[in-house]
Amino acid sequence: MNWQLRLSFVLSAIMTFSGLAFSADASSLKPPPGAKVALVMFEDLECPDCARAYPVVWEAAKAHHIPVVLHDFPLPQHPWSFDAALYARFFDTKDKSHKLGDKFRGYIFQNQPQITKDNLLQYVQKFADENKTPLPFAIDPKGELKDKINADRDLGQRLGLQHTPTIFVIGSGGPPTPYVEVGDRSQLSQIIEDMQKKMGATPEHSASSKGH
Numbered sequence: 001m002n003w004q005l006r007l008s009f010v011l012s013a014i015m016t017f018s019g020l021a022f023s024a025d026a027s028s029l030k031p032p033p034g035a036k037v038a039l040v041m042f043e044d045l046e047c048p049d050c051a052r053a054y055p056v057v058w059e060a061a062k063a064h065h066i067p068v069v070l071h072d073f074p075l076p077q078h079p080w081s082f083d084a085a086l087y088a089r090f091f092d093t094k095d096k097s098h099k100l101g102d103k104f105r106g107y108i109f110q111n112q113p114q115i116t117k118d119n120l121l122q123y124v125q126k127f128a129d130e131n132k133t134p135l136p137f138a139i140d141p142k143g144e145l146k147d148k149i150n151a152d153r154d155l156g157q158r159l160g161l162q163h164t165p166t167i168f169v170i171g172s173g174g175p176p177t178p179y180v181e182v183g184d185r186s187q188l189s190q191i192i193e194d195m196q197k198k199m200g201a202t203p204e205h206s207a208s209s210k211g212h
Contacts, residue, residue: 024160026168027176032067036172036201037192042071042156043105044164045085046078051109053165053185058102060188064196070105072152073164080117082149084108087124089145094133103131171199 031038039061043050061068072089074081088108092101107127108115115123128135140146156166169191171178178198180191195201 026179036199040168042073042166046081050165072149090139
């Protein structure tokens with residue numbers, strides 16, 4: 001084998017193993033109790049592609065009657081994403097189903113291009129006023145919400161996440177959990193349907209509750 005062929009072989013091997021190393025592994029995740037299939041999304045509220053993915057994920061989940069499980073994965077290069085996640089977690093605490101928190105996330109994604117670290121609180125206050133939810137002086141006095149965000153980020157790092165959004169369709173099989181990482185969101189519905197068939201689930205029998 002001449003040196004050109006050897007170099008080509010080595011580079012090909014490096015690319016192959018690098019690709020394997022950087023693919024996220026969701027085999028440790030589980031759908032919420034009662035669900036055979038779920039959508040899992042790791043998000044950053046300052047990430048433009050997360051803003052595009054968010055409504056797509058919810059529309060697909062609603063159409064297929066499966067739960068959505070959201071995880072915070074604020075990236076260090078985004079100056080206000082962690083603070084926004086804290087406010088989202090605060091609004092989560094206002095109802096058991098986290099509907100207000102999810103509504104806030106959608107609101108932030110819709111207004112994302114205009115938001116900065118300096119004016120984030122103005123947007124938060126407007127949302128709170130419109131939804132008749134007073135903001136306390138300290139939204140996380142014990143650091144419990146911060147701990148949940150850090151736990152989500154640590155989970156994402158253990159799974160090998162490299163970007164946001166990272167979206168999985170997961171099943172309720174035994175360990176390891178069956179999962180598909182969604183690369184092409186135009187194929188999301190088909191991926192869900194394939195997982196439902198694999199898990200013996202139908203839209204009529206899939207759980208519609210949501211978890212964090």
